[in-house]
Amino acid sequence: MKRKGIRILVFFLLAGVLVSQLNRMLAFRYEDGIRQMEGFYKQPRGSVDVLVMGSSHAYVNIDPAVLSKEEGISAYDLCASMQPVWNTYYTLKEALKYQHPKLIVLDIYRLVEPFDYVKESKLIKSTFGMRPSKEKMAAIRESLSAEQQKDAWLYFLEFSIYHNRYREVAFSDFLTDHSLPENYRGHVPADHVEVMERPDVSNVSEQMPMTEKTALYFRKLLDLAKQEEIPVLLILTPYIVQEDDQKVYNTVAELLEAYPEDAVRFLDFNEAYDEIGIDFATDFADYDHLNVAGCQKFSSYFGKVIRTFYELPDHRNEKYKNSVRRPWGRKHSVERKEMKHKQDKIGEKLHKSRKKILALALAAVMFSDISMPVYADRSKSVTSLPQEQEIISGNATGYTDLDFELPEDQAERENGIAAFSLEADRAGAVSENEIPAVYRSDAAIADGQVVSYLPSAFRDQNPYGICWTFSALAACEASMIRNGLATGSIDLSERQLAYYFYNKGNTTDAKGGTTGDYNEAAMAGKNYLTQGGNTLLTMWHLVSWCGPVAEEKAPYSGLAADSSADVNGLLGAANSTGAAYGEDACHVQNAFLINMGTAADVQRKQEVKKLIMQYGALGISYYSSTSIQYDDPVHDSYYNPNVTSTNHAVAVIGWDDTFPKENFAQQAPGDGAWLIRNSWGDEKTGCAQNGNFWLSYYDASINSTETTTRYAYVFDAQAADNYNNICQYDGDAGISMITLTGGAKASNLFSVTEKGGEILRAVGIGIGQTDTDCTLTVYKNPEMGNPQSGTLLLTQNVHLTYPGYHTIPLTEALPFEEGDRYAVVYEFADAVSLYISKDSQYTSGGNPFISVSTYENPGVSFLYQTKWEDLSEKTIRTTSGSVEGAILRIKAYTDNRVPSQEPDVSPNPSPLPSASPSYSPSPAVSPDPSPAPSPTPSQEPIVATLTALKLDREKLTLQIGKQTSLTATPTYSAEGATPWMVYWKSDHPEVASVNDCGEIIAKKTGKAVITVYNGTVRATCTVVVPPDKPKVTASVSGKKLKLSWKKVSGASGYAIYRLNGGSYKRIKTVKASTRQVTLALADGKQAYSYRVCAYRTIDGKKYYGGKSGVKTAVSTVSSLQAKAVRGKGIKLTWKSLKTVDGYVIYRKTGKNGSYKKIKTAADKKSSGYTDKTAKKGKTYYYRIRAYRLLDGKKVYGSYAQNRKVKAK
Secondary structure: OHHHHHHHHHHHHHHHHHHHHHHHHHOOOOOOOHHHHHHHHOOOOOOOOEEEEEOHHHHHHOOHHHHHHHHOOOEEEEEOOOOOHHHHHHHHHHHOOOOOOOEEEEEOHHHHOOOOOOOHHHHHHHHOOOOOOHHHHHHHHHHOOOOOHHHHHHHHHOHHHHHHHHHHOOHHHHOOOOOOOHHHOOOOOOOOOOOOOOOOOOOOOOOOOOOHHHHHHHHHHHHHHHHOOOOEEEEEOOOOOOHHHHHHHOOHHHHHHHOOOOOEEEEEHHHOHHHHOOOOOOOEOOOOOEOHHHHHHHHHHHHHHHHHHOOOOOOOOOHHHHHOOOOOOOOOHHHHHHHHHHHHHHHHHHHOOHHHHHHHHHHHHHHHHHHOOOOOOHHHHHHHHHHHHHHHOOOOOOEOOOOOOOOOOHHHHHHHHHHOOOOOOOOOOOOHHHOOOEEEHHHEEEOOEEEOOOOOOOOEOOOOOOHHHHHHHHHHHHHHHHOOOOOOOOOEOHHHHHHHHHOOOOOOOOOOOOOOOEEEEOOOOOOOOOOOEOHHHHHHHHOOOOOOOEHHHOOOOOOOOOOOOOOOOOOHHHOOHHHHHOOOOOEEEEEEEEEOOOOOOHHHHHHHHHHHHHHOOEEEEEOOOOOOOOEEOOOOEEOOOOOOOOOEEEEEEEEEOOOOHHHOOOOOOOOOEEEEEOOEOOOOOOOOOOOEEEEEOOOHHHOOOOOOOOEEEEEEEEOOOOOOEEEOOOOOOOOEEEEEOOOOEEEEEEEOOOOOOEEEEEEEEEEOOOOEEEEEEEEEOOOOOOHHHOEEEEEEEEEEOOOEEEEEEEEEEEEEOOOOEEEEEEEOOOOEEEEEEOOEEEEEOOEEEEEEEOOOOOOOEEEEOOOEEEOOOOEEEEOOEEEEOOEEOEEEEEEEOOOOOOOOOOOOOOOOOOOOOOOOOOOOOOOOOOOOOOOOHHHOOEOOOEEEEEEOOOEEEOOOOOEEEOOEEEEEOOOOEOOOOOEEEEOOOOOEEEOOOOEEEEOOOEEEEEEEEEOOEEEEEEEEEOOOOOOEEEEEEOOEEEEEEOOOOOOOEEEEEEEEOOEEEEEEEEEOOOOEEEEEOOOOHHHHEEEEEEEEEEOOEEEEEEEOOOEEOOOOOOOOEEEEEOOOEEEEEOOOOOOOOEEEEEEEEOOOOOOEEEEEEOOOOOOEEEEOOOOOOOEEEEEEEEEEEEOOEEEEOOOOOOEEEEOO
């Protein structure tokens, strides 16, 4: 029995050793995270003074060898590729178990992380190098979605994730050590060279918030460092910074206000390219990383910066220096080649025993396959899917699944599907008892006959990835046929839709309200045929009346897949309003979203079926694969139970509740399937998904989950002549929303520009939720800034069933005269989500996909919560972050009135699209659209011309954020003339904008010319906006003061002022690239206060902005020592300073206590103090700072390094 127990024990020991060795052999070989952590554990305790953390920006761009050689700084790059800040936080907690650095350097690039969980590869790189611990498990859980967290333990064990890697095992995997050499200290050099263009984000002043999760862990990391009394230096290493990145960085300064500067400091080295000596032709490896040459320059500069701000040990004369390799030189690849050579030699020796080794390895792997569970869908999501995608590309998919989730709808969450109710008055509405078990739109029964509501011909998108256009237009074509606007021969142009979706910037609608709005492909090397698209974005493009057009207007066949496909072709040559907006075959007036729910959700499927019967077809996306695992050509069926993402857009045209579950390549959980019309040509053999095919109700990619909602899209096409005009300001295709509390109001204002006037027939709005009740009102000629101040013309109660865009016909036609203005106002009793138009960039798979932009017309879009506010000037919180400036997706539809027979007493100048005309309030107009009677002679106005305009000011200077008004005085050719309308515009509205009342707002540094005009009569005022105040920090070393500041957008230079004789005098002027100055401290107390001011040179003259806050130079105590004296307390000593007036000493008890002042030494010669109140056995922490007296007030320097001591 004893012998058997020993055998069992030995078996388990050997099994443990075997699994451990296999774990090492099969582990992932990542130099961008895992090896950095493994190498960190091997560092001697107490050997890391500077811990560098963050993403690859840090471990590629910072070389600890340079810091060691040039400055004697002991640093380690403990980073991982694309590491989110929550992983950095847990990595820091793990690191503090083994080292207690004197400084933490954090590269903050990943504060731009847009998601709350990460892809598997990022998780692996950030956590698989960590030893088993609660920190590792926490880091893994935070990186997974709620749905995936149940599998966190699989990642914790690691082996279950890479147990299949035996398929790619190489002899190098048998080497004993795969970590980076210890003397690299986490650094990975980039060898190649790529020429870059110097970025310029100096004019980016907007802010874009971090996600709530990122901000939370950023603060937690800073608080952890504060608790450990370790200062943090936040940095951005040099890279090709993007505008949206800069918007996030602009928010960091505000967040740091809660931390003292000696605890947290932020330095952006993208503002110091010239000081570092960066050459954009030779120093970059790619957009994000410096190569070896650039790294050497930056590391050298960075080491000096660290020495400037922090007191760290100098290890240059210690034996420690030998543990860090030499910096990379011109032959930097030699060392790596030597390492590779040694590995090859070992590999040759192992090769002789390869059969035994591989047999042992494969046996262990087979054992692991039996005993260890596999992460769900791992084989598909990691290995097979790329191969399947390659197969699919021959048929051209092109659908892009955005990294964007619509917010869950309150009504759905609380009431479920019961919240839905179809609009009873719509033509073709379907009741519950009319829904059959089997239906198809190409063979529907109407009046006892079989009819088709679909085009007679199948479409073929081959060879380009624009399935998104075929899906959307298939729904439009079906709606046109269903509404009696077309027959089966209808064919709409996918080419026109794709082209103008991505090339809208050079066009505008007939009213001019969408001038400057655009969508732009953000994927490198892609164009409108190869970029891909998304149905939700396409929805907003189509409701702007930009298409669709007939196929013959822009044929799809015969295109070349390059960026010049339409430069000189049919569309490019006519890149104009007419080609984009003037050839519409129909108007998309409504576009709804319907949640697909789950396969088990019978009621929701019923709602989808109703909409198919009502509109003919719905747009939908799913994950397409031609693998025989999922595609069954025999039964024309498709079912994928695994993949939840989508890559292809199609149309749903019917269903069959009885379709057998056995008729799929894999048996589905239940019967039933949707009938799908694809865009891969006719129903040829070889692939089920050609032509029409059956898609299982249970397919994973079309079913909503806890974290993802899958939608179908309804496109309601109406006649192209239903209204003469669409009045709108939201020409982009963005999908941002804002959520408002109950009692909110939303309004857009429109101007009547048609000669003879217009009749308002309908209005529209973008809603982000189901079953919305609101009150619609229309006001005529409201006052500026208050949409409800005009004459009330209409009140109408409205119910909106689905999320999306709704056109609302008015119960009463409202006529307006040319020059009138009207406000469309929606009032919401309950909380509501509204779609808005704003500048945004959307990503797919973490990569940039599309940028959208809108011109935020001032004075036209307003929100009311506690008061009316202009949305173009308001910072609001959206579903994707905060934004300053937006437009509500509210539109109006008008018909032109018959021109009046009244005398034409004045010309009819049309306002520019970006500015609306001034007006005088007019009395209410009768709703009767018939022409008004001619005035009597006594009422006839005097006919006169406008001869001159004069402004009350010709020049003015306005600080950023300030506003003022201009007054225009007209001169006419005769007295008593009828007032003419005047218009306002700014040649640089991004610098200073003006509304139609002459109100100016300064937005950013520069010069703008404000013009008031009517025809050729005009007057101008030049507005200069000087730079903003710089944020300045100060530090003292000996008799020198260093002033540092962050770059001020648009500044031409900086002036330094010193207090002298009661006033500040300019003592120095420096160029725009300068971020710091060092000054010799003069004698006398008043010579120690300084301010910095930015200036902008415009037309040869310097315009100065506001001065920074006062910075007073007070030296820092540099040598505080603490020693316990038995029975007498704790003796503190320091070196006295000549340029101060005294010192303040602080103490705290215990690591987590708070500091309290225990002594003020009002003598600059003081150099010691004994704390006699210290109690034996207790541990105390001490710190000290010096002060100067200025005007009777203490001005303090920075704290000296804290000292810890235990009383005896």
